Amino acid sequence: MKIVKPDLFSLWTKICTEDDLASFEAIYHLLGARLLKFSIYYVSSKEVAEEIVSEIFVKCWENRKANLHVMNPETYLFAAIRNQSLKHLRKHNQMHLVEIEDQHDQLFVADHNPQKELERKELQLRLDQAIDTLPHQARLVFKLIKENGMKYKEVAEILEISPRTVQTQLFRAIAKLRIVLSAYRETDHKSSFHDNALSLILILSLTNYILIFCRQF
Missing domain, CATH: 1.10.1740.10 (RNA polymerase sigma factor, region 2, helix turn helix motif)
Incomplete structure (x- = not known):
């Protein structure tokens, strides 16, 4: 809907x-x-x-x-x-930036399984850490689109850059997040965690195509 x-x-x-x-x-x-x-x-x-x-x-x-x-x-x-x-x-004269935790941003629907809830929280933490590694502009673009549902043009106006730059920065952010999360998956040996990590990576991959058709206008 x-x-x-x-x-x-x-x-x-x-x-x-x-x-x-x-x-x-x-x-x-x-x-x-x-x-x-x-x-x-x-x-x-x-x-x-x-x-x-x-x-x-x-x-x-x-x-x-x-x-x-x-x-x-x-x-x-x-x-x-x-x-x-x-x-x-x-x-x-302050030029440092920090990230804050989004208490309302849920990657997966919580259930009553303590093990799955622990894995979900671990994934959320790893995603937050991965986002924190993004360059400043890419991080802002990713958050404005992901968290606020904005279109390329709106983000471009806010950050005073071109819509093409917004698109480029978003794709770079998603590509880096896929790499970082894939590395996490390779170093983890829990099969259930593997499945969740893979699902997350696939979601991020699909975001490329979703955003192309839904966010640029």
């Missing part, structure tokens, strides 16, 4: 034209957590990221009458968070 995304543009229009506080709160609840994670990729501090997200939303409310031209509020807010995070880094 196709997932219907919230109509952020309608909410944004109500904010700009009707000063609709309920629509403003709705957008915050829909995007706030994801914007916070995105800022943490840059500033490595949850507290600083919270301040940045709050500042951007305050500015959006204060300047709502001038923002009616915005056609894609999601892309607009992600780009604003990126710019503000980079501004913070330049101001404080």
Whole structure:
């Protein structure tokens, strides 16, 4: 069944034209957590990221009458968070980045089998470690598409790169993850873990083709 995304543009229009506080709160609840994670990729501090997200939303409310031209509020807010995070880094001379754990990102459906649950958690940890080895830009591209379901064009606008560069960085990320996870599989001797690792590798391989047809437009 196709997932219907919230109509952020309608909410944004109500904010700009009707000063609709309920629509403003709705957008915050829909995007706030994801914007916070995105800022943490840059500033490595949850507290600083919270301040940045709050500042951007305050500015959006204060300047709502001038923002009616915005056609894609999601892309607009992600780009604003990126710019503000980079501004913070330049101001404080911080150039290091960290990854954070996504508590809601599940590779496999949990069941009541403790052994399988342990294997699932181990796979998740290894995938997180593999993602952490990606170059910065490839890592951001992978996370924006994988975790936020964005299209190439949207990611390109946020990161200020071309859609072709987004595609290239994504394919490089997937290729490296396949190599890293394949290496894990070769060094493990548990047959059940082999099966799960192989399934994960196949999923990542299929992602190449899925994203080509579903994300580039």
